[in-house]
Amino acid sequence: MRYTVNTDAGECPSCGAAFQGKYCRNCGEKVFHPSDLGLKKFTSQTVDIFTHFDSKFLRSLKYLMLKPGFLVKAYITGNRVKYAKPMQVFVLANVLFYFVTHILGITDYSPNFGDHYYFGLSGYWIFQWTEGFDNYIASAIDQLGAWKQHQLHLSDKQFYYTFFENSWIYSKTFIILLIPLFSVATWVAYIRRFKYFGEAVIFVVYFLSFQLITFCVITLILNGFNVNIYQPFNWLFFKTPVYHVTNIFFNNSFEFQNLLLWFPYLYFAIQRVYKGHPLLTVIITFLLSKVLFFLTFGVYKKLLIVLTILLMHHV
Incomplete structure (x- = not known):
């Protein structure tokens, strides 16, 4: 039995709120498209996760070892996106x-x-x-x-x-x-x-x-x-x-x-x-x-x- 993919981009499948743009403003869910299930998209997302993670960690490691306190200051002041x-x-x-x-x-x-x-x-x-x-x-x-x-x-x-x-x-x-x-x-x-x-x-x-x-x-x-x-x-x-x-x-x-x-x-x-x-x-x-x-x-x-x-x- 095959499942049905909901391609309606008007309503968020996670919380039911109306989409405005590419993301749900209520929970952050991304608009889904059937093409997201393709091998090309999956591979792209996997590579992106690892490269994004590696860049964050390597950047954090550099500051951790060479700039004592830099990551602490960045974290407690809200500058968190770029670092692990x-x-x-x-x-x-x-x-x-x-x-x-x-x-x-x-x-x-x-x-x-x-x-x-x-x-x-x-x-x-x-x-x-x-x-x-x-x-x-x-x-x-x-x-x-x-x-x-x-x-x-x-x-x-x-x-x-x-x-x-x-x-x-x-x-x-x-x-x-x-x-x-x-x-x-x-x-x-x-x-x-x-x-x-x-x-x-x-x-x-x-x-x-x-x-x-x-x-x-x-x-x-x-x-x-x-x-x-x-x-x-x-x-x-x-x-x-x-x-x-x-x-x-x-x-x-x-x-x-x-x-x-x-x-x-x-x-x-x-x-x-x-x-x-x-x-x-x-x-x-x-x-x-x-x-x-x-x-x-x-x-x-x-x-x-x-x-x-x-x-x-x-x-």
Whole structure:
């Protein structure tokens, strides 16, 4: 049985409103013609979708990497048509992150069981008094792991292997949890500049996209091409007398390596969007960078360990 194609261009088939021109003013539906079902038209539309999408993404990628804050400013001021949406950029960055880490088998964002002993709040000299709390959290995670190991009837070796195989999978999905964590911290840091909390979310989504893409690029350089681009910085700031100054601002070289990229990007992004006092912005942004580092490796990774234990199954 063949269906009947309604070729009446006077009435919108979606909402019933009268057409005025090529599009329905009520719902945006386009006037339909039988020729739209032809192979030529279908091919043309398919090519247009991909080329239009690619141009949007490539344009967005250029501004994301080379002009910190440009996409944020464009989005919150309503200049959106020419660029990919924030979550589209994030999803594509996450896809790139997935493939690079899958191919190289390396990621700082997938924890081993035991990583919950590192990057505690007491690691910062101003919060050394929280050591008891850090120990309590670590002990609680150990107990949760022991319960899961007993439930699955696994040896120690089997448990560690199974845990990592599961966390390797979950880390690609749960990385989205960094968005609310970062958004709250960023909103608090720049509370006088953000009019709406949603602005902080948009800011963070683009920053996380930058973070994932730069991680992929650096991981490829470090492990794919075996070039240690951090070596000169590590030598200068941690192997010379400069270390005494470096140690005041950074806990370790790993934190330094991450903030080496995060801090300048955040600074230029916030300045491009809101144009605050340069010195005050430097101070706030540096502190925010350290908070985001702690949220990533001191909070998110522990949260991921807990979620992995609760969701893990024998591989």
